[in-house]
Amino acid sequence: MRERKRNETRERIVRAGVELFASKGYDETTVADIAAAADIGTRTFFGYFAGKDALLFGAGSSRTELAVRIIGEAAPDEQPARVLLRALDEASTDSDEDLVNERAVLRLRLVGSVPAVRARGALAQLEGVKAIGDALLTRFPALDAAQASGLAGAFVGASAAAVQTVLLDATAGTPAERAARIHSAVAAGLGVVE
Amino acid sequence: MRERKRNETRERIVRAGVELFASKGYDETTVADIAAAADIGTRTFFGYFAGKDALLFGAGSSRTELAVRIIGEAAPDEQPARVLLRALDEASTDSDEDLVNERAVLRLRLVGSVPAVRARGALAQLEGVKAIGDALLTRFPALDAAQASGLAGAFVGASAAAVQTVLLDATAGTPAERAARIHSAVAAGLGVVE
DNA sequence: ATGCAAGTTCGCATTGAGTGCAATATAGCA
DNA sequence: TGCTATATTGCACTCAATGCGAACTTGCAT
Numbered sequence: 001m002r003e004r005k006r007n008e009t010r011e012r013i014v015r016a017g018v019e020l021f022a023s024k025g026y027d028e029t030t031v032a033d034i035a036a037a038a039d040i041g042t043r044t045f046f047g048y049f050a051g052k053d054a055l056l057f058g059a060g061s062s063r064t065e066l067a068v069r070i071i072g073e074a075a076p077d078e079q080p081a082r083v084l085l086r087a088l089d090e091a092s093t094d095s096d097e098d099l100v101n102e103r104a105v106l107r108l109r110l111v112g113s114v115p116a117v118r119a120r121g122a123l124a125q126l127e128g129v130k131a132i133g134d135a136l137l138t139r140f141p142a143l144d145a146a147q148a149s150g151l152a153g154a155f156v157g158a159s160a161a162a163v164q165t166v167l168l169d170a171t172a173g174t175p176a177e178r179a180a181r182i183h184s185a186v187a188a189g190l191g192v193v194e
Numbered sequence: 195m196r197e198r199k200r201n202e203t204r205e206r207i208v209r210a211g212v213e214l215f216a217s218k219g220y221d222e223t224t225v226a227d228i229a230a231a232a233d234i235g236t237r238t239f240f241g242y243f244a245g246k247d248a249l250l251f252g253a254g255s256s257r258t259e260l261a262v263r264i265i266g267e268a269a270p271d272e273q274p275a276r277v278l279l280r281a282l283d284e285a286s287t288d289s290d291e292d293l294v295n296e297r298a299v300l301r302l303r304l305v306g307s308v309p310a311v312r313a314r315g316a317l318a319q320l321e322g323v324k325a326i327g328d329a330l331l332t333r334f335p336a337l338d339a340a341q342a343s344g345l346a347g348a349f350v351g352a353s354a355a356a357v358q359t360v361l362l363d364a365t366a367g368t369p370a371e372r373a374a375r376i377h378s379a380v381a382a383g384l385g386v387v388e
Numbered sequence: 389a390t391g392c393a394a395g396t397t398c399g400c401a402t403t404g405a406g407t408g409c410a411a412t413a414t415a416g417c418a
Numbered sequence: 419t420g421c422t423a424t425a426t427t428g429c430a431c432t433c434a435a436t437g438c439g440a441a442c443t444t445g446c447a448t
Contacts, residue, residue, distance in 0.1 A: 001444080001445090001446085002395075002396085002443090002444065005396095006396090017266075018363075028431085030433065030434085031433080031434065031435085032433085038396085038398075041397060041398040041435095042398085042399090043397075043398050043400090044396080044397055044398060046434090046435065046436080047396075047397080050435090051435075052434085065395070080279055083259070083302040099371060105405095113213055115317075118317060119313040119314055119316065119317040120313055122316035122317040122320040123309075123312060123313040123316040123317075124311065125316070125320065126316040126319065126320075127351050131434070133355075144378075144379050144382060145359075145379070146352045146355055146356050146375075146376065146379025146380060147352075147382040147383070149352050150349075150351055150355075150379070150380060150382070150384065151348065151350030151356040151409070152351065153347045153348045153349050153350065153351020153352060154344040154345070154348030154351070154384075155344075156347065157339075157344055157346065157347020157348070157351070158340050158343055158344035158347060159324060161327075161339070161340055161343040161344075161376065162340050167320050172241060185339075185340030185341075186340060186344065188338050188341045188344075190344060195416085195427085196414095196415060196416080196424075199415095199425095200425085207418065224403090224404065224405085225406085226404085226434080227404070233429085234424065234426080235427045235428075236427085236428090237407095237426075237427055237428070237429090238425080238426055240405090240407080241425075244406090245405070245434065246405085254398075326405075341400080
């Protein structure tokens with residue numbers, strides 16, 4: 001029960017923060033503002049998040065976790081790049097909510113406009129690369145460490161660029177079309193011939 | 195002359211900051227400390243750098259600039275991935291000073307231990323990816339945007355991982371061996387067959 | 389029910405980053 | 419020598435973030 005309450009509060013903070021960032025702007029929103037809107041003390045905020053920016057990335061990269069799991073379950077003789085593309089497809093269909101999420105769009109906009117948020121996003125992305133690279137290395141011991149990092153870097157980099165394009169482009173078509181465009185773009189980036 | 199003085203002051207700040215970071219630690223060093231050690235007012239510091247962290251990355255990524263230049267000078271019919279590998283070779287031999295630099299080692303250590311510095315490093319890396327991706331796209335218009343980003347991401351990611359290994363791993367072999375290992379690993383990551 | 393243990397909330401005080409403003413100093417130049 | 423542009427700096431201020439300690443809540447065992 002304690003935990004449920006804590007999750008509720010956490011979600012309330014995120015909602016309040018996103019709302020305020022969207023309406024007032026990031027720099028113009030203070031932690032005290034967010035705390036007040038979420039009905040908690042300013043001090044309490046820092047018990048949930050390390051800072052304003054953490055709030056935007058707090059959900060944890062579920063896409064990265066998904067990719068790591070799929071890599072871990074892959075057949076040993078499968079092409080690593082193909083496994084990554086499968087993970088991408090799962091992420092596109094599975095967490096559609098997340099990809100179309102208004103929160104994700106806001107995050108992307110702030111990443112583009114606020115240096116501090118951009119740095120945080122870059123950090124999250126590199127951590128994703130590291131996690132995926134490690135997973136690849138574990139599952140495919142034949143890979144060199146640098147091969148694994150390179151593959152992971154290409155995959156995450158291409159995906160991020162594609163997602164950004166699709167999410168910020170108003171004329172983006174249906175979710176399925178968007179997923180297909182992302183897939184083919186990343187496949188091309190990884191040099192996979194289909 | 196004004197400009198010379200400014201450069202001197204800038205260098206003095208960097209030296210003071212690096213010195214203090216190394217001896218006292220990053221978090222324990224305040225901007226006021228650095229300013230005092232560099233014989234300037236605290237307020238003046240911010241006229242030179244946006245913050246403590248900027249000081250560590252201020253030199254600008256000369257390796258990125260090198261890569262961009264080499265891409266810009268490449269023959270239009272050359273394989274993009276091969277051009278990147280050439281840039282990597284140049285960086286490996288050319289800027290050895292920079293790779294052995296004590297400042298670079300400190301930066302790498304702080305990237306590993308201080309979250310704020312890590313975020314900044316991640317940002318720098320992603321900016322490198324973007325710059326190289328754009329350069330690729332400009333020089334090789336046949337490339338898809340996602341291909342260019344993916345290639346750049348794989349290249350920078352693999353290179354960064356390799357450089358980190360080389361700089362922090364004492365038992366890494368001769369410089370030539372290290373360069374060769376980096377080269378082949380990145381080549382494999384980019385899917386280049388040699 | 390009572391009381392203990394653990395965890396949560398939150399106010400208060402403090403440090404330090406970063407900014408705006410205005411005064412002063414200094415270099416470059418007519 | 420003045421005049422102008424730029425650099426430096428102090429001062430005051432806002433806000434992020436942390437430590438501390440007090441009040442409160444929850445879960446559980448007696």
